[in-house]
Amino acid sequence: MGSGGSKQKPGSRSTNQQPADRPSPPGKPYLVPGSPYDDPDVITIGWDPPIILGGSRLLGYVVEHKRTGSPYWVKATPLLTRHNQLSLSGLEPGMRYQFRVTAENSYGRSEPSQLSEPFVISFSRGGVAVAPMFSTGLSDTTGIENEKVEFMVKVEGTPTPKISWFKDGFEVFSNRRQRVSTDGDISMLVIHQTALSDEGEIKCTATNKAGHAVTKARLSLLLAHFGRSCFSPRLLQHRR
Numbered sequence: 001m002g003s004g005g006s007k008q009k010p011g012s013r014s015t016n017q018q019p020a021d022r023p024s025p026p027g028k029p030y031l032v033p034g035s036p037y038d039d040p041d042v043i044t045i046g047w048d049p050p051i052i053l054g055g056s057r058l059l060g061y062v063v064e065h066k067r068t069g070s071p072y073w074v075k076a077t078p079l080l081t082r083h084n085q086l087s088l089s090g091l092e093p094g095m096r097y098q099f100r101v102t103a104e105n106s107y108g109r110s111e112p113s114q115l116s117e118p119f120v121i122s123f124s125r126g127g128v129a130v131a132p133m134f135s136t137g138l139s140d141t142t143g144i145e146n147e148k149v150e151f152m153v154k155v156e157g158t159p160t161p162k163i164s165w166f167k168d169g170f171e172v173f174s175n176r177r178q179r180v181s182t183d184g185d186i187s188m189l190v191i192h193q194t195a196l197s198d199e200g201e202i203k204c205t206a207t208n209k210a211g212h213a214v215t216k217a218r219l220s221l222l223l224a225h226f227g228r229s230c231f232s233p234r235l236l237q238h239r240r
Contacts, residue, residue: 131211
């Protein structure tokens with residue numbers, strides 16, 4: 001079952017000077033935080049209206065959901081949804097769901113939106129879980145031996161994901177040479193004084209009950225000699 005609940009109606013954007021056609025796809029569905037409902041299986045999904053309305057007022061939206069891994073999409077409501085939010089109930093706790101939305105005007109329906117991130121319905125109150133995703137991931141980095149190198153990631157997910165850092169497959173922790181810190185959605189690995197043994201694959205993982213995300217990069221170091229830098233033997237080997 002579903003019930004609409006947004007202030008923005010589908011026909012709120014101007015249709016002037018647009019050719020007669022179907023609308024463009026709506027925005028990617030997302031979880032609306034702070035649902036006022038007490039039931040653990042009620043969630044509210046939102047999305048942005050289509051950028052192109054197709055020269056005709058929008059009649060509404062079709063919202064569909066499916067369990068991850070299933071090929072079958074199910075309509076959330078039998079009728080068009082008039083607003084760009086929808087509250088859903090009756091979803092099975094413990095299952096992972098994805099959502100998509102299509103917009104409809106008098107000329108037809110748009111292509112579906114991008115799929116939402118997987119949402120897990122929890123058995124407890126306030127329990128919608130969203131799989132982790134790195135909005136800022138790692139990138140290959142070249143530093144100078146004996147100098148500081150920093151890696152930073154930004155991760156999204158509900159509940160807050162557990163962040164772990166790895167070097168060549170082995171988990172790393174804070175010590176005198178390096179610091180691992182996480183503050184909110186930002187996590188950092190800082191190597192205060194690099195050594196050639198620090199070269200290799202740097203990996204960060206984010207995990208919660210809805211899923212797992214990974215980002216990787218390679219750290220290469222330049223060897224400093226007498227006020228000038230040259231490539232370390234390992235870096236030269238990588239370039240051959």
